[in-house]
Structure formats: C-alpha cells, structure tokens
Amino acid sequence: MSVILKIVKSSYKTALRKFPIATQAVQASLLMGAGDVIAQHAVEKVPLNSLNLRRTAEFSALGLFLVGPTLRFWYGRLDRLVSPKQVAWKVAAKKASLDQFIFAPAFIVLFTSSISFMQGMNTESVIGRLKSDYTTILKTNYLIWPAAQLVNFAIVPLNYQVLFVQMVAVIWNTYLSLKLGNVEE
Template sequence: MGALGRALKAPFIRFGRAYNETAQKYPFSTGVLTTVVKTSAADLFAQKVMERREEVDWRRHGMFVAFGFGYLGCWQFYLYNDLFVRWCKPLTALVGHVGSAPIKTFIDQCIHHPLLYFPCFYSLKGMVEGRPWADSMADCHEHLWENCKALWMIWVPAQMINFTVVPLHLRIPFVAGVSFAWTVVISCMRGALDKTPPARVEGGSMGPSAVADADAAASSGVARTSTISLQPLLNASTASADSQDSPVAAPPPVGLAQLISDEVCDPASAPLLLR
C-alpha cells in the first residue's frame, strides 16, 4: 500500500516541483497565467454548475477573464510584489515578515479593496449588465460595508498567512487557489443546492436592485445563487517572500457572512462579492 500511495502521489509531486521552479524563474508570467486560468474556471463553474446555464455567456466570460488578467493578475502582482515590498522594507528588515504582515494586510483589506478593488469590480459588473456607471457606483457604495465584512472574514487570515510564510513567487498562486477553493466550497454548501425565489415587489416584478444583482456575475469570480469572492475570492494573486477572483452574482445575492451563518438576507440589500 505504501508503494501504491507513493506511485499515486508521484505525479502531483512532480507537477508541484515543476510549477515551483517555473514560478521562481518567471514569477510574473506564472502568477498572471494562474490568475487567468482561475478566473476562467471560476466563471465557467459559476455559469454551468451554480447557475445551470445551458449555454455559456462568452461575452461575460471574456470580460471576467480580462479582469483576471489586468486587475487580479498584472495590477495585484505589481501591488503585492513590488509596492508592498518597497513600502514595508524598513519594517520588514526590523521585525521580519511576521511583524510587517499585519501592515500589508491592513493596506490591502482596508485601503486597497474599499477604494480601488470594489469600484473596479462594480464597474465591470455594470458593464456586463449594461447599466450606467453611476448606478454601478451607487450599488458599490450601498453594499460596501457588508462586502468588507464578508471580505475580511476570509481574507484577513488568508493574507496574514500569505504575507508571512508564502514565498513571494507563490503569493499570487496562493490567493488564486484560496479564491477558487472557497468558491467551490460555498457553492456546494449553498449556492448550487439552493434555489431561492426572487424577491417580488409591486405588480409581481423584481425591484431594480434585485434585478441588477440577479443578473450579475465576479475575485474573482462566481455565481448567481450566492455571493462569493473570486480574488479579494475577489480579489488578488501574488508572488516571493516579502510582499505579495470573479466576481459573482446571485438571484438573491448572499454575502459570505450570511452564507457562513446560514442566514438569508434581503435580496435587495444583500452584498455582492468579490474576488
């Protein structure tokens, strides 16, 4: 049995070693490619498994993949692996990665995401839905606090680990892996298994906010039956030992906090998330 176990594990070990060596040689290309693949897989999973679409919406898929490439891949690689390293270099030299990780996590979760990530994500969401940019920003501001709370539940501990022990060249892949894994877990827990009827208002029609959220999709990252982050798992991806989604949507959108506690919130006011 020991020999069989080693034989079964050997291909995964070889792949892991090859991936690590490639990431060390080409951290940017490996990180961005990993994020693109993750974003593509997450949106396809959302459309086919969670939303149970017969036909893939390739326009939406292409926009999410572009978001995964440009924002979650290129921009976040530069942010985590270059800017964060330079900004925190004196602190890291003084107290090490364990001491500087809380500062990086604070900048990422309390400044980067509220001020940049969420507006960009909601802008993309609005483009997918064909809505005016002003409406997208209104949604972003309306759901910002709920989105941040759901974001922090997963990504504060994840980024603390990422900035503390994950080598720089593997930070983007780490975030992409956490993001996709969480998307699948939430889907199995609730998203693909729950079919909640949409909220109705006057005349039996859905309210504008419910309609918008019902038609959306993410981070990054995910599906229509519940709100999940594709990177910040909405949000990001990075790569070396000193710095460092998909968006989703849902018929009645449900924030990560609500998913975890198994409480369904009002579809018209529920947060839409994320990486």
Template structure:
C-alpha cells in the first residue's frame, strides 16, 4: 500500500506535473482566501463567515496561475540551468521583474472578470493597489525564490511556491477585497 502511494506521488510530480501544479495553485489560492475571510469575519468586517462565490473566484484564478508558473519555471530552468548564486540571482530578477507584475495584473483582471466588473473599474482598482502589493512582493519573494531556485528540483518548485503563496494569498485577498462596497463583498 505504501509503495502504491509513492507511485501516485511520483506520478503527481512526474508525468502529471502540470495537472498537479494547476490544482495545487487553485486549492491553495482558495485556502488563502478562506483564511482571509475568517480574519474578516472575526473582525466583523464580513457579516457571514464564508462567501463561497468569492472563494470559487479565487480558486479559478489560482487555476489560471498554475500553468503560468509551471511553464515559466520550466522555461527559466532551461534558459538558466545552473544553481550558482549568480544564476539564481538572475532567476530571481527575472521572476520579480517579469513574473511578479504579470501575476499581479493577471490576478486583478481575472478576479475582475469573474466578478463581472468592467475592465475600466478593474484598471482603477489595480492602479490603486499595484504598488503596495509589488512592494510586499519584493520583500517576500526574493528570499523565497532563492531557496526555490538554489535548492529545489524544478518539479517541486511550483508546489513550494504554491505553499508560500497560500500565506501570501491571505495578504493578496485582503488587498483585493479591502475598501469594496458591502454589496460586492456579500454577493
């Protein structure tokens, strides 16, 4: 039985890696939002404990991020295969300068579309929240990515990032949903 479980795990991080990365990204994005909603409920910001529609939107947005990260990390590893500090620093800079802004924009526009909001409204929201999110991004991701790129094999990099992202998603969910009209939050 233990052997069968190991085969399943090897398949998840082998031939089914894209599927695994996609689903873990969606699930962990949803868990991050559940944690943020629990905080909001405890602080009496939300009148009900969980908005399952909001959790679903975060899950779907997470599903979108899985393949993006999967292919980006695979591309980076082929382009910069070495694990020296110099090359890891190059990967971190690529991640922060390319992937981070892309992911922030992708997050806001995918959430806005799933909420049925006009793109103009999403653009205004993103302009207001982009810089604070990007600053926090720079404080969290370079050390996280150093561990990721220096120590972990590529097949575990998205899982590791998803695990750290779950905590980061609490912040991202907070930033996304702060200062929203009550009727949007409760829908």
C-alpha cells in the first residue's frame, strides 16, 4: 500500500508542478462532487442508486471551472500582496484576514449565484436566494474558515494550499450542497 501512496504522491507533485491550474481545478471538482455525494447520501439519506447526479455534476463543474482556478489565482495573489519578510504568524494572520474579509464575502455571492443559475433559476430568483441565504452562509463560513486559513497560510506551502483548503472544504461543500443543492420546484 505504501508503494501505491508513493506513486500517487509523486504523480500529484509532478502534475502540480507541470499543470498547477488544471491539477487544482480537477481536485476541486472531485472534492466538491464528493461533498455533494456526502450531503445527499449521508445527510439526506438518499440511496446511492438514487443520487441526483445532475446536482453532483453541477457542484463538480463549479469546482472545475470556478473554485479550483479562482483559489489558485487568489492564493498566488495573496502570496504577492503579503510580504513574507515578517514573522510567519503575522503573514498568516494578514492573509487570513484578507481572505475572510475581502475574498470570502464576494466569492460566496459568486458561488451562490453560479450554482443558482446552473440550477435554472432566473435573475430575480437568484437575488431572492442571495437575500435569504447569504448572511447564514457567510456566518457559517466564519465558523470554519478563519481557523483553517490561519493553519493553511502559516504552515502549508503555496502549491499545496488549494489542496489543503479543498480537504477542509469537503465539510464546507457538504454544507453548501445541503444549503444550495435543492431547488424548490
């Protein structure tokens, strides 16, 4: 088993070095899909053979085309914005603050709008959903992400920050899937 893990780790490192955006987009896609499957099967108690595969595909597509590339860009930008010539915890605190007070509020709007449009909602319905769900999602974000981002920015190398976040995000994605996955017909 350890040989397989070494091969996977080596392959991942190579893919990340050669194709960083694509690698992180694919990992975000897989983990967002996993979060939706967990939400449907483990929380909503939907049998595996009855999963809403369209819903899983929508979350996976957002991971591939929006979340992965956006996070890759954002973390690279943060790395350039915050000087590393400081004590590590100060760098982490500054990055986490920028992430949580600038990026997160805007990204929640973008993500919620994107999934809503993918689900066939019109603009008026999307705005209504944002009005009803945004504050709750943002508050829940603040229960999970500030601590996770402090750890991420303090000890995780830049190339692995999206992976770390996506691993934590399996829980977050499960929550988002529960909150935004079901469109009332």
